[in-house]
Amino acid sequence: MHKNSEGNSVTGLASLLSQVKGKDNHSEQGKAIAFLSGSELPTRRTEIWKYTDLRWFNQHEFVQSNPVKTQQVQEWLEKNVFSSPALSELPRLIMANGQIMKEYSTLLEYSGCQIAIKEDVHGSLGQPQRDFMTALNYAMGQQTLQLTVSKAQHAGTVLFVHLGYGQDAGLASFHYRLNIEIQEQAQLSVIEINAGSGEYFTNPVCEVTVGSGADFEYNKLLNSSLESYNCANLYVSLADHAKYRQFLISKGSKFSRQEVYIDMNGEWSNASFQAVQKLGDRQHADITTVFSHLVPHCQSDQNVKNILSDQSHGVFQGKVFVHQKAQKTNAQQQNQALLLSDQAEINTKPELEIYADDVKCSHGATVGALDEDQLFFLMARGIPYDQARDILINAFVAQAVEDIDDPIAKQLLKEQLGVEVVEDIT
Numbered sequence: 001m002h003k004n005s006e007g008n009s010v011t012g013l014a015s016l017l018s019q020v021k022g023k024d025n026h027s028e029q030g031k032a033i034a035f036l037s038g039s040e041l042p043t044r045r046t047e048i049w050k051y052t053d054l055r056w057f058n059q060h061e062f063v064q065s066n067p068v069k070t071q072q073v074q075e076w077l078e079k080n081v082f083s084s085p086a087l088s089e090l091p092r093l094i095m096a097n098g099q100i101m102k103e104y105s106t107l108l109e110y111s112g113c114q115i116a117i118k119e120d121v122h123g124s125l126g127q128p129q130r131d132f133m134t135a136l137n138y139a140m141g142q143q144t145l146q147l148t149v150s151k152a153q154h155a156g157t158v159l160f161v162h163l164g165y166g167q168d169a170g171l172a173s174f175h176y177r178l179n180i181e182i183q184e185q186a187q188l189s190v191i192e193i194n195a196g197s198g199e200y201f202t203n204p205v206c207e208v209t210v211g212s213g214a215d216f217e218y219n220k221l222l223n224s225s226l227e228s229y230n231c232a233n234l235y236v237s238l239a240d241h242a243k244y245r246q247f248l249i250s251k252g253s254k255f256s257r258q259e260v261y262i263d264m265n266g267e268w269s270n271a272s273f274q275a276v277q278k279l280g281d282r283q284h285a286d287i288t289t290v291f292s293h294l295v296p297h298c299q300s301d302q303n304v305k306n307i308l309s310d311q312s313h314g315v316f317q318g319k320v321f322v323h324q325k326a327q328k329t330n331a332q333q334q335n336q337a338l339l340l341s342d343q344a345e346i347n348t349k350p351e352l353e354i355y356a357d358d359v360k361c362s363h364g365a366t367v368g369a370l371d372e373d374q375l376f377f378l379m380a381r382g383i384p385y386d387q388a389r390d391i392l393i394n395a396f397v398a399q400a401v402e403d404i405d406d407p408i409a410k411q412l413l414k415e416q417l418g419v420e421v422v423e424d425i426t
Contacts, residue, residue, distance in 0.1 A: 011058055011059065011060060011061045011062075012041065012057055012058035012059075012060065012062075013036060013041060013057070013058075013136075015060075015061045015062045015063070016062045016136065016139075016140065016173065017033060017036060017037065017139065019062075019064055019140070020033060020139060020140060020141060028128075028138055029138060029139060029141040031128070031138075032128045032135045032136075032138035032139035033139045035128060035129060035135050035139075036132075036135050036136060036139055039132065039135070041054055041057055041058060041132070042054055042132050048288065048317070050317075050347075050349075051286065051315040051317070051347040051349075052257055052284065052286045052315055053284075056229065056255065060170075060171040060201075061170045061171065062170065062171050062172075062173050062201070063167075063169065063170030063171065063172055064172070065097045065098070065165075065167065065172035065173075065174065065200070066167050066172070068096040068097050068099070068101075068163075068165055070101075070103075072096075072163075072165060073094065073096050073101055073104065073163060074104075076163055076195065077094070077104060077161075080193075080195070081159070081161070086408045086411065086412075087159060087191075087408065087412070090157055090158060090159040090191070090408070091106050091107040091110035091112065091158045091159070092104070092105060092106050092107055092158065092159040092160075092161065093105045093107040093108070093115075093145065093158070093159070093160050093161070094161050094163075095160075095161065095162045095163070095176060096162075096163045096164075096165065097163070097164060097165055097172065097174055097200075098142050098143065098162075098174030098175060098176045098202075099142075099143065099176075100117060100143060100145065107158055107159075110155075110158070112149070112153065112154075112155035112156060112158075113147055113148060113149045113150075113153070113155045113158070113188070114147070114148045114149075114150070115145065115146070115147055116145075116146040116148075117143060117144070117145055117146075118143070118144045118146060119141070119143065119144070124207075125207040125208075125209070125235035125236075125237055125261075125263075126138070126205055126207055126233070126235050127235075127261075131233060131259070133203055133205075133231045133233055133257075133259070134205055134233050136175065136203055137175045137177065137203050137204065137205040137233070138205075140173070140175035140203075141175075142174065142175045142176050142177070143176055143177070144176075144177040144178075144179060145176070145177070145178050145179070146179045146181075147178065147179070147180045147181070148180075148181045148183070149181070149182050149183060149186040149187070149188045149214075150183055150186065151183040151184045151185060151186060151211075152183075152184070152185045152186060153183075153186045153187075154186070154187040155186070155187060155188045156187075156188075156189065157189040157190075157191060157406055157408055157409070158188070158189070158190055158191070159190075159191050159192075159193070160178075160190060160191070160192040160193070161192075161193045161194075161195070162174075162176070162192070162193075162194050162195075162196075162202065162204070163195055163196045164194070164195075164196030164197075164198075164200040164202055164224060164225065164228055165196055165197060165198055165200065166196075166197065166198020166199040166200045166225070166227065166228070167198070167200075171199060171200065171201055171229075172200045172201070173200065173201040173202070173203065174200070174201070174202045174203070174204070175202075175203045175204065175205075176204050177204065177205050177206070177207075178204065178205075178206040178207070179206075179207050180206065180207070180208045180209070180216075181208075181209045181211075182208070182209065182210045182211055182214040182215075182216045182242075183211045183214065184211040184212045184213060184214060184239075185211070185212070185213045185214060186211065186214045186215075187214065187215040187216075188215075188216055188217075189216075189217040189218075189219070189405075189406045189409065190216075190217070190218050190219070191219050191220075191221075191406070191408065191409045191412065192218070192219070192220040192221065193221045193223065194220075194221065194222050194223060194224045194230065194252065195223050195224060195225075195252070196224050196225045196228060197225050198225055198227060198228070199225070199227040199228060200225070200227075200228050200229070201228070201229040201230075201231075202224070202228070202229070202230050202231070202232070203230075203231045203232070204232050204233075205232075205233045205234075205235075206232070206233070206234045206235070207234075207235045207236075208234070208235070208236045208237070208244075209236075209237050209239075210236065210237065210238050210239060210242040210243070210244055210269075211239050211242065212239040212240050212241060212242065212266065213239075213240070213241045213242065214239070214242050214243070215242075215243045216242075216243070216244050216245070217244075217245045217246075217404075217405055217406055217409075218244075218245070218246045218247075219246070219247045219248075219404060219406060219409035219412075219413060220246070220247070220248045220249070221249050221251075221412065221413065221416055222248070222249065222250045222251065222252050222253060222256060222258070223249075223251055223252040223416065224252035224253045224256075225252065225253070226252060226253065226254055226281070226283070227254055228252070228253050228254060229253065229254060229255045229256075230252075230253040230255070230256040230257070231256070231257045231258075231259075232256075232257075232258050232259070233259045233261075234258070234259065234260045234261065235261045235263075236260075236261065236262040236263065236271070237263050237265055238262065238263065238264050238265060238266055238269035238270075238271060238298075239265060239266035239269065240266030240267050240268055240269060241266065241267075241268045241269065242266060242269045242270070243269070243270045244262065244269075244270070244271045244272070245271075245272045245405065246260070246272065246273050246274070246275075247274050247275070247400070247401075247403075247404050247409070247413060248273075248274070248275040248276075248287070249275070249276050249278065249413055249416055249417060250275065250276070250277045250278070250279075250285045250287070251277075251278040251279070251416065253283065253285070254282070254283060254284070255283075255284050255285075256283075256284070256285045256286065257285075257286040257287075257288065258275075258285075258286070258287050258288070259288045259289070260273060260287070260288070260289040260290070261289075261290050261292075262289075262290070262291045262292065262300070263292045263294060264291070264292065264293050264294055264295065264298040264300070264326075265294055265295065266295060267295050267296055267297045267298065268297045268298065269295075269298050269299075270298070270299045270300070271291060271298075271299075271300045271301075272300070272301045272302075273289060273291075273300075273301070273302045273303075273304075274301075274302075274303045274304070274400050274403065275287055275303075275304045275305070276304075276305045276306075276307065276397050276400060276401075276417060277304070277305070277306045277307070277308075277314045277316075278306075278307045278417065279306070279307070279308050279309070279312035279313070279314060279344075280308075280309045280310045280312055281310050281311065281312065282310070282311050282312065282313075283312045283313070284312070284313045284315075285312075285313075285314055285315065286314075286315035286316075286317070287304055287315065287316050287317070287318075288315075288316075288317040288318075289302060289317070289318045289319065290319045290321065291318075291319070291320050291321070291331065292321045292323070293320070293321065293322045293323060293326040293329045293331060293356075294323045294325065294326055295323075295325060295326055296325065296326055296327045296328045296329070297327075297328045297329075298326065298329055298330075299329075299330040299331070300320065300330075300331045300332070301331075301332045301333075302318050302320075302332070302333040302334065303333075303334045303335075303336075303400060304316045304318070304334070304335045304336070305335075305336050305337075305338070305396065305397055305400060306335075306336070306337040306338065306346055307338050307340065307393060307396065307397070308337060308338070308339050308340060308341070308344035308345070308346060309340040309341050309344055310341050310343065310344065311341070311343045311344065311345075312341075312344050312345075313344070313345045313346075313347075314337060314344075314345070314346045314347070315346075315347045315348075316335045316346075316347075316348045316349070316350075316365075317348075317349045317351070318333050318335065318349070318350050318351065318363070319351040319352075319353065320333055320351070320352050320353070320354075320361060320363070321353045322352075322353065322354040322355060322356050322359055322361065323355060323356065324355040324356055325356070326355075326356050326359070327356050327357075327358040327359070328358055328359070329356060329359040329360070329361065330359070330360045330361075331352075331359070331360075331361045331362075332361075332362055332363075333350050333352075333362070333363040333364070334350075334363070334364050334365070335348045335350055335364070335365040335366075336365070336366050336367075336396075337365075337366070337367040337368070338368065338369070338370065338393065338396050339367065339368065339369050340369070340370070340393075346367055348365040348367070350363035350364065350365055351363070370389060370392050370393075371392065374392055375388050375389065375392065378391060378392075390418070393418075394418065397417055401413055401414050401417060
């Protein structure tokens, strides 16, 4: 237990920074510590945190995690990976409580890409001086995985798994980093699964550089413990003719916030982001994106769907920035919410900031409940209420999942959402 000079318990940011005292102020880690030492926790008065409350952060004493029991990891893998013919064959990286489990990580010997595990290494895309959670990740200085796909190499699909395990006293936290470089004309598809048990806090940073003509697909399942807290920051840079596609399912965690920053630095680059937040109980999930069109002839598409029941709360803040030079931009943004309870809540803020005049940009948001006429139509044909309800929810998300290119990822995420092929009953 961390205590101050008066003998009182230390919580929140102070309890985290007490774990990394004495670091060189000239290192990136030291600079982040110094920045946080003079900073305050973001509040709802901070515009980008307007709809998400971080007060829980100061109510916890953060502690260093205990070693993970190998048996816990083995049991999870046997149930969720080894039992799946498709997933079990993929090169995989397994992490538990922020540490790489080398005995289970076949990706370390995979010829399709180069892997390096480093300490205190940061990419060039993150913005610790502007973002609290990125600065916190840099300050805590845990392992960095550097993954590189060489020029013209088609690396196929790889699996990332991060497991989090809580402990009896204090809130353990994990601040790992992934730096991914897809070189010119190369290809990679990543399936990431986040899971675990108990109460813990994860705060990863991922930085992705996609080279000229390269192709990167990133499918992420956030299915962490319902007692856990999850923040994640993703930074992506696209060169000319680069293609980036992401699908995110957020259905785990008591609290989650996913921040996505994509810079289109090369002409004719293309970025697509689709997500489904499926929440219940008192879950809170926030997706915040900033897509920056910095050069001409680029295209982006964002579509975020929310399925909210009980007293859950979904947030989508999506900003498209179009630089004055970025003529011929095509940017579309859409947020849809399906409220299955009178107490469920959605906050949505699609935003365009445009400084070019020859562009095609649109944004929109729709919020509603299940269509009573459609429910009646299905039930009039002998379909029970619960099944009719599931059919309509299925239809709400089915098309988004169908747009996933990677067949293994598509099947996994369909199963997680309960999406099935619905026969024509008319």
